Amino acid sequence: MASLIKDPNGSFRIEVVVPDGSRKRVRLGKLPVKTAESWHRRVEALVSDLAAGEPHGRDLASWLAELPLKLHERLVKARLADRRAASTTVTVGPFLTAWLEARKPEYKVASVRAWQQVVDGLTEFLGTAFSIAEVTPEKAEEFRQRMISDGLRPTTIHKRLQHARLMFDHAKRKKLLAENPFEYVRHRPGDASERRAxxxxxxxxxxxxxxxxxxxxxxxxxxxxxxxxxxxxxxxxxxxxxxxxxxxxxxxxxxxxxxxxxxxxxxxxxxxxxxxxxxxxxxxxxxxxxxxxxxxxxxxxxxxxxxxxxxxxxxxxxxxxxxxxxxxxxxxxxxxxxxxxxxxx
Structure with a gap:
């Protein structure tokens, strides 16, 4: 039903015949072999369930629900999944604002102000309507580079990345993301001894x-x-x-x-x-x-x-x-x- 193919440039794709008889292609990009094989097995399971008219099992349904929007859309295009309802798309601006508002009654003004700077920075960088599911480690690294180019001190960048990690941990707990894009994006703090007196x-x-x-x-x-x-x-x-x-x-x-x-x-x-x-x-x-x-x-x-x-x-x-x-x-x-x-x- 489905074939896993590795192109000469190292990218993987899956060629699949969907239940209506048409041939579709799902491009995976460059992935570890085991990850590509895992995709292949799941695509075959999707085709099998669709052909039999049966609901997906718990593991497959969970995997499908937690896929980043960009990858999920590839399955939609191949007629292997239904498009997610617009109401389920959580965007950066409302999510971060809600996260901050929920903490205002419990935390000091200084903490809220520090978080507000990160919320403003991320919203300005990504856009208020940018999907949380689309925030990747690459985007997180671009945000770090943006702060460097803006001339912020190393310790300031270090702290703001910590705050961003905290915010996106919350998104991960709410199943809006499979992983925290800021998990491994770090910046070395400045040397405090340079300002010691x-x-x-x-x-x-x-x-x-x-x-x-x-x-x-x-x-x-x-x-x-x-x-x-x-x-x-x-x-x-x-x-x-x-x-x-x-x-x-x-x-x-x-x-x-x-x-x-x-x-x-x-x-x-x-x-x-x-x-x-x-x-x-x-x-x-x-x-x-x-x-x-x-x-x-x-x-x-x-x-x-x-x-x-x-x-x-x-x-x-x-x-x-x-x-x-x-x-x-x-x-x-x-x-x-x-x-x-x-x-x-």
Whole structure:
């Protein structure tokens, strides 16, 4: 009923006589021999079922349903399968948008924003109406090359491919794809040591001395000497979190509050921080709830939550006034220095 033929260029095709007596051809392209033989057996089974007017067995029906649309259409053209209903075609734009919307209530704004960038990038690259079933490893690699040509940093490309892999794992679980096209598309992250910096405590104190007011002095001290994330943890700090007598600070952790037992941590009230906290306490208005004034909290907490708050520009100006050499990732390395000191590294 069907013959498997290998052409001189290495491509396989199946010549088959369908139940109506006509001869059809199914081109498979270049495949491993075992894969081509598996196709041959299944095509013969399709012809047999169609000739007998019997439904396909479970394994054959499952194989047919999970075929990528492009390959399934070849069987349709050969009159070996019915065309899939248009309603079953899931496209990139609606699928990725639905995936993202389902996660918004459970995840932090920063995570959603990072995923949104990948959704926007994939939708722009593939097209919103592009079938999920048509996304191949080749397309995934083209997306990686596109990010490289756009000049994105290696670590950014690495992270976005991770996010894409997560999204298409969901498509695979929903049986929209036989395999995840991003499974083996990887990109080496950048070397973090190239942007690593150590900020001497003496330089930090010089920067603090040139800060414009008590809020900035305290903000810098909390970041460098107590390891608070800026702005989320510093701006969430309440006066009730300061235990003056026991010398402790209970630090709220908005970034980790969705994880069990990670909503806060307790740290010592370090000697390098206490003077600036005392200064802020002495100047705080009666009944103040938060350590930082509401005007700072309001400016730091925008429509994207704490993400995207621009405290870098002012810190750059303060560093320049202090005549200290500027380092990369200004606030990040404050936090990292504290973490390293506590870990003893």
């Amino acid at each position: 150590y900020v001497e405590a003496a330089d930090v104190r010089r920067v603090i001395d040139h800060a414009p007011n008590q809020d900035w002095r305290l903000l810098i001290a909390l970041s460098r000497f107590a390891g608070l994330r800026v702005p989320s943890e510093a701006m969430s700090l309440r006066w009730q979190d300061i235990d003056w007598d026991r010398g402790r600070i209970t630090v709220p952790c908005p970034k980790l509050e969705h994880l069990a037992g990670r909503g806060y941590r307790v740290i010592p009230l370090f000697a390098d921080v206490r003077p600036y906290l005392e200064e802020a306490w002495d100047r705080a208005p009666e009944g103040a709830e938060y350590v930082f004034a509401e005007e700072y909290r309001r400016r730091a907490h925008g429509k994207h939550g704490w993400a995207g708050c621009n405290l870098r520009s002012t810190l750059e100006k303060i560093i320049k006034r202090a005549k200290v050499s500027q380092w990369t990732r200004l606030w990040h390395w404050f936090f990292r220095h504290f973490s390293g000191r506590v870990a003893g590294v």
